[in-house]
Amino acid sequence: MELLESALAKIQPLDEALLAQAQAKLDNKTKPQGSLGLLEDMARRYAAITGDLTPKIGRKVIFTFAGDHGIVEEGVSLFPKEVTPQMVLNFLRGGAGVNVLARHAGAEVRVVDVGVDYDFEPTEGLIINKIAKGTRNFAKGSAMTREEAVAAIEVGIALADRAKAEGIAMVGTGEMGIGNTSPSSAIIAAFAGCSVREVTHRGTGIGDQALEHKIKVIQAGLDLNRPNPEDPLDVLSKVGGLEIAGIAGLVLGAAANRIPVVVDGFISTAGALIACEMHPNVKEYIFAAHNSVEIGHQMMLQRIGAKPILDLQLRLGEGTGAALAMALIEAGVKVLNEMATFEEAGVASS
Numbered sequence: 182m183e184l185l186e187s188a189l190a191k192i193q194p195l196d197e198a199l200l201a202q203a204q205a206k207l208d209n210k211t212k213p214q215g216s217l218g219l220l221e222d223m224a225r226r227y228a229a230i231t232g233d234l235t236p237k238i239g240r241k242v243i244f245t246f247a248g249d250h251g252i253v254e255e256g257v258s259l260f261p262k263e264v265t266p267q268m269v270l271n272f273l274r275g276g277a278g279v280n281v282l283a284r285h286a287g288a289e290v291r292v293v294d295v296g297v298d299y300d301f302e303p304t305e306g307l308i309i310n311k312i313a314k315g316t317r318n319f320a321k322g323s324a325m326t327r328e329e330a331v332a333a334i335e336v337g338i339a340l341a342d343r344a345k346a347e348g349i350a351m352v353g354t355g356e357m358g359i360g361n362t363s364p365s366s367a368i369i370a371a372f373a374g375c376s377v378r379e380v381t382h383r384g385t386g387i388g389d390q391a392l393e394h395k396i397k398v399i400q401a402g403l404d405l406n407r408p409n410p411e412d413p414l415d416v417l418s419k420v421g422g423l424e425i426a427g428i429a430g431l432v433l434g435a436a437a438n439r440i441p442v443v444v445d446g447f448i449s450t451a452g453a454l455i456a457c458e459m460h461p462n463v464k465e466y467i468f469a470a471h472n473s474v475e476i477g478h479q480m481m482l483q484r485i486g487a488k489p490i491l492d493l494q495l496r497l498g499e500g501t502g503a504a505l506a507m508a509l510i511e512a513g514v515k516v517l518n519e520m521a522t523f524e525e526a527g528v529a530s531s
Contacts, residue, residue: 184335185430191437195229195465203228203517210520211528217516219490223468224513230441230466237350238514241288241507243500244340244431245272245279245355246452248296248333248424249315251324252402253360257395259385262315262359266299269357272499273306279355279499286508288353290500295336296358296423310336312423316364319402319420324364330418330426337430337452338437345438352435352442353470353507354449355500356424359385362475365451367399367420369477371408372458373484380477413458421455428452433459436466443468443510445503446495447475450482457485470506471495 203225208214215221228236247269253262271277272292275284283290292307298314301307312333316324325333344352362384369380377400383392406419417426428444429452435442436456444453444467457463469487472479474496482489490506523530 182331184338185331185433188338188433188437189460192433192460192462194462195226196232199229199232199234200225202234206234207517209522210516211523211526217513220509220513220516223490223510224517227441227510227514228517230439232439235518236514238511239350240348241286241351241353242344242349243279243283243288243290243353243355243503244293245290245357245500246293246295246337246424246427247357248422248427249298250358250360250364250422251316251318252320252363252398254318255320255398256391257363257384257398258360259387260359262298265357265359266297266301269294269297269301272357273304277499278497278501279504282501282504286504288504288507293336293340293427295333295427308340312336316422319364319367319406320398323406323419324421325418325423327414327418329423330414330421333423333426334430334433337427337432338434341431341434341438341440345440349440351507351510352431352440353500353503354428354431354442354444354452355503356428356445356448356498358422358424358448361422361424361448363395363399364420364422364425365448366477367403368416368425368451368454369481369484370399370403371416371420372410372454373480374410375480377403380480382475382477413455417455421451424448425452425455429455432456432463432467436460436463441468441510442466443470443503443506445470445500446473446498447478447481448498449503450478454481454485468506468510471502
């Protein structure tokens with residue numbers, strides 16, 4: 182718990198004075214005030230997060246966390262769990278959606294094995310920090326021990342600490358884990374106290390009958406485990422996932438290190454939600470990449486008070502939405518850094 186407790190102790194609210202100074206700088210650019218809308222909001226927050234009114238927008242890294250899920254035994258996914266390691270290998274070859282969009286955005290992809298039921302050979306681009314070979318079936322008991330959940334969180338925190346030491350300017354979250362929409366639905370249902378039906382969708386594309394079965398399985402897991410919404414670690418360990426825990430840790434570590442963190446879709450936001458429930462100031466460091474097609478995602482975003490940057494009907498995960506949003510955040514920061522002031526351009530301000 183030492184690394185987790187240290188990260189939590191370091192997280193501070195954003196400096197309101199810095200936010201105001203960044204806005205004043207934007208207001209003096211050669212444009213009507215507020216005319217670049219959300220780009221200005223992103224630039225202002227980016228400056229306040231980094232503590233720099235001329236913030237750097239250099240290296241960008243998407244951490245794609247991978248883990249397997251015991252709940253797949255219940256037939257909640259269209260694909261077998263063997264697809265998880267197959268897709269990890271696809272990431273490492275550069276052939277997945279996240280690789281294509283990260284290249285487009287000028288970001289690096291690092292794959293993190295935090296819980297895949299497969300033994301990978303060490304290779305470039307793969308970080309092996311396996312806590313367990315997948316979670317247990319939360320329809321039959323707790324998905325993880327509390328110790329496993331903490332260990333997976335600390336994997337993410339350590340990666341954020343390393344990113345800070347490397348001078349990485351912005352990090353993004355991604356994931357791979359067959360069955361992981363089920364724990365994500367369980368997590369938001371546990372915190373929000375809503376019905377499972379309200380937050381559960383088709384994941385990889387299951388039909389109506391399979392969706393009904395999935396809802397029943399998730400509800401049975403919640404009824405059996407009774408996760409305590411006042412204790413985020415209890416929710417995570419009982420119905421969560423190892424990759425979700427790793428993402429929670431990366432988000433916590435990013436906030437502790439004042440690194441802007443771009444959170445992808447439904448599963449990534451489940452991790453970010455755990456982080457926000459652990460420390461209320463974390464939400465100030467998060468950029469929500471997009472609004473997922475998964476119906477539970479909007480409730481997650483509302484709970485953490487995040488407005489999605491994009492709405493492209495995405496539901497792939499991996500960090501694809503984060504890659505796209507990173508490019509827009511970068512554009513906003515370039516406006517702050519590079520756009521001429523009225524005085525510099527010789528333009529009358531009023």
